[in-house]
Amino acid sequence: xxxxxxxxxxxxxxxxxxFVVGIGSGVLCFASGVVGTFTYLRKRALIGDVISHSVxxxxxxxxxxxxxxxxxxxxxxxxxxxxxxxxxVDYVQAKSKLKPDAILALxxxxxxxxxxxxxxxxxxxxxxxxxxxxxxxxxxAASMSITDVQLxxxxxxxxxxxxxxxxxxxxxxxFDENYARGIGFNVNFLKSFLALLxxxxxxxxxxxxxxxxxxxxxxxPAAGAxxxxxxxxxxxxxxxxxxxxxxxxxxxxSYSGTGMxxxxxxxxxxxxxxxxxxxxxxQRGVLARLKLRKGNxxxxxxxxxxxxxxxxxxxxQKTIETSILLQQEKYAASxxxxxxxxxxxxxxxxQVRGFIILSDRGRIxxxxxxxxxxxxxxxxxxxxQMQEDHVHDDAEGIEHVIxxxxxxxxxxxxxxxxxxxxxxxIPYE
Amino acid sequence: MNDFYTILTASLVAINCALMGGFLIMRKMVxxxxxxxxxxxxxxxxxxxxxxxxxxxxxxxGAAFSGILATLMIEWFTKKAxxxxxxxxxxxxxxxxAIGIILISKWGxxxxxxxxCVLYGEIEQxxxxxxxxxxxxxLPKQTVILxxxxxxxxxxxxxxxxxxxxxxxxxxxxxxxxxxxxxxxYFLMSGVSLTTVVSFESVGxxxxxxxxxxxxxxxxxxTEDFKKMLILACLVGILCSIGGYYAAKWxxxxxxxxxxxxxxxxxxxxxxxxSVLKRKVDVIST
Numbered sequence: 244x245x246x247x248x249x250x251x252x253x254x255x256x257x258x259x260x261x262f263v264v265g266i267g268s269g270v271l272c273f274a275s276g277v278v279g280t281f282t283y284l285r286k287r288a289l290i291g292d293v294i295s296h297s298v299x300x301x302x303x304x305x306x307x308x309x310x311x312x313x314x315x316x317x318x319x320x321x322x323x324x325x326x327x328x329x330x331x332v333d334y335v336q337a338k339s340k341l342k343p344d345a346i347l348a349l350x351x352x353x354x355x356x357x358x359x360x361x362x363x364x365x366x367x368x369x370x371x372x373x374x375x376x377x378x379x380x381x382x383x384a385a386s387m388s389i390t391d392v393q394l395x396x397x398x399x400x401x402x403x404x405x406x407x408x409x410x411x412x413x414x415x416x417x418f419d420e421n422y423a424r425g426i427g428f429n430v431n432f433l434k435s436f437l438a439l440l441x442x443x444x445x446x447x448x449x450x451x452x453x454x455x456x457x458x459x460x461x462x463x464p465a466a467g468a469x470x471x472x473x474x475x476x477x478x479x480x481x482x483x484x485x486x487x488x489x490x491x492x493x494x495x496x497s498y499s500g501t502g503m504x505x506x507x508x509x510x511x512x513x514x515x516x517x518x519x520x521x522x523x524x525x526q527r528g529v530l531a532r533l534k535l536r537k538g539n540x541x542x543x544x545x546x547x548x549x550x551x552x553x554x555x556x557x558x559x560q561k562t563i564e565t566s567i568l569l570q571q572e573k574y575a576a577s578x579x580x581x582x583x584x585x586x587x588x589x590x591x592x593x594q595v596r597g598f599i600i601l602s603d604r605g606r607i608x609x610x611x612x613x614x615x616x617x618x619x620x621x622x623x624x625x626x627x628q629m630q631e632d633h634v635h636d637d638a639e640g641i642e643h644v645i646x647x648x649x650x651x652x653x654x655x656x657x658x659x660x661x662x663x664x665x666x667x668x669i670p671y672e
Numbered sequence: 673m674n675d676f677y678t679i680l681t682a683s684l685v686a687i688n689c690a691l692m693g694g695f696l697i698m699r700k701m702v703x704x705x706x707x708x709x710x711x712x713x714x715x716x717x718x719x720x721x722x723x724x725x726x727x728x729x730x731x732x733x734g735a736a737f738s739g740i741l742a743t744l745m746i747e748w749f750t751k752k753a754x755x756x757x758x759x760x761x762x763x764x765x766x767x768x769x770a771i772g773i774i775l776i777s778k779w780g781x782x783x784x785x786x787x788x789c790v791l792y793g794e795i796e797q798x799x800x801x802x803x804x805x806x807x808x809x810x811l812p813k814q815t816v817i818l819x820x821x822x823x824x825x826x827x828x829x830x831x832x833x834x835x836x837x838x839x840x841x842x843x844x845x846x847x848x849x850x851x852x853x854x855x856x857x858y859f860l861m862s863g864v865s866l867t868t869v870v871s872f873e874s875v876g877x878x879x880x881x882x883x884x885x886x887x888x889x890x891x892x893x894x895t896e897d898f899k900k901m902l903i904l905a906c907l908v909g910i911l912c913s914i915g916g917y918y919a920a921k922w923x924x925x926x927x928x929x930x931x932x933x934x935x936x937x938x939x940x941x942x943x944x945x946x947s948v949l950k951r952k953v954d955v956i957s958t
Contacts, residue, residue, distance in 0.1 A: 283756075283759055286756060286758060287758070288756070288758040288759040288762050289703055289758045289761065289762055291762070292706075292762065296878075335943065338943075338947055339893065339943065339946075339947075340892070340893075341697070341889055341892065341893070342697065342700045343700075344697075344700050344701065344702045344703045345697040345700075345702050345885050345888070345889045346889075347702075347703060348702040348703055348705070348706055348881050348884065348885035349882070349885040349886050349889055349935075349936070349939060351706075351881070352878050352879070352881040352882035352885065352886070352932050352935075353882060353886070353932050353933060353935060353936030353939070354936075355878050355929075355932065356878055356879070356882060356928065356929040356930070356931070356932020356933045356935075356936070357929065357932070357933045357936065358929070359878070359925075359926045359928065359929030359932075360920075360923070360925045360926055360929040360930050360933055361925075362926075362929075363924075363925040363926040363929065364923065364924070364925050367924050367925070455710055455766065455769050456766055456769065456770055458762050458766055459762065459763070459766030459767070459770070461762075462758075462759050462762035462763055462766075463762070463763050463766065463767075465759070466755055466759040466760075466762075466763050469755075470753075500778075503774070503777065503778065504773055504774060504777045506770070506773075507769075507770035507771070507773040507774045507777075508770075508774065510766055510767065510769075510770035511767065511770050511771060511774065514763065514766075514767040514770070517763060521749075521753045521755065527754070529752060529753050
């Protein structure tokens, strides 16, 4: 099988260049994922887009000044113009009434425009060494030389080390600058240092995946990781892992398919990881929230129907006809039937030929809902001075969400009342 | 005559973008324009692949389709998945752009479309597309489309000014008085998609973003009156097109790049000018 052949070649490190490029791109994407987590948490996700567009003039000027294609000079130029762009964004934001998004869009397009001006100038000047500058536009992960990979990996590793060293400070700055300042952190230093690390990461990442897609390497891993955990340390690990795997897989796909570009594949794989995380995340995931909502819906329907039966059947003592429930027109016939069947299965009631009777369990559950409803009505009229005829609707919703602990507190606060504002008795256990 | 065609084309893009950008910067949504202008790539390719030509109409349809897809993706990520909005924008358009490049490099090697063209456009070659219109007037094809869109947008903004204005500046009030906020949102987003889609072919994504954000931002620094701001933004856009074009000719560099840079320069001058003026006023009033 060709596919397995590719895989064994890849992992046996037989093809040394491929192996190095794969691991190098993995490390690079790992570093972007980690750095991007902080920009994400500071709600500055799109700053990555700005930096990746704004490294271009720096690179072009570095080439114009030195006349050689040296990755170190390019890196210095890229870092200087990236930092300048961040500084301009911050400065204009502080000094004018313009909103951040307009400043971001303007800065990135002007810097990139200037970069294009300089690039076309270099091209038209007939310097034949210029062809290599294109990689800053579109990236060339697959054709990185081993020296490039070594340089990039070293920077990525230094980046990761710096982040680990300043982890606590960066965490605090991302969540609460003022608190960080209050407990003695040098917030300005931390922010500038983080900016420097971000620019460095972007400056090397751009050469792998290009200007447009670089933003994805910063934003996408963090966006996915956020759905998997609430802990920042875990989030950093997930984001780094997503980045690393996508970096390696992207290089692998472009190696095994003919004419497949590496950068875009890295981004596609990364996006798949992130979309999976967004769907499947345990608490915040889309599916988990749908399930929770459905669960709540079921609970509310169950409780409402039990409550109605209890009231219609003289405090749950008598047997009632199912048709009476239907006459209330709260539920359609088919829905009501489903709810009743579910309740019967859970032993809350028994159904016999169109008649219903509550079980002990059903009676207790119904009394609980009614108790919570009435307690809340008393609470509202006593503490919020609401009129008796205004408290019902509010209680109708809240009765389903009051926990036993809150109920106890309410009873204590209201001194175990006997009747509600509508003179109905409160059913205690 | 080439000068005239290029400047006319750039100015039309500038007017379209200024009208839409004016609303976008007040709604804090400029980066959505950025996202749409990049996300058009896969749609363009699919349209090219199906129709087998780089004719304008199918390409525009494809671009419009993926522009809409991008806005829907962003909406889904923010509303349904509750991703923060800046990240939703970043994730959506990079994915679409990546898919576009993969499609092109797999099946579109011979096509006359690539990511370069999406990024900088081909305004230098605009006069290759000359065609007679009427009464002996000859205009480039893209310029005619841009002109039509400009007329449409000016009409739409005049017709819907009240609704757009109220939903931009006081959405809560608009909602409480029964104005269809969602309708005006999609009204504007359709205009933005149309603008970015018809503009990128001639000037490229970067200049579209520069025109969407720059002239309205400059005008916003100069006036408080929103109507004046829109008109001023159009004028600034035209001025930058002229200035940028001649700068590009003089320096022998990319026109789209030079116009973006020119916008940046004008912004810098106005920004410094208004800051100095404001400081003087502050000094006098204290």
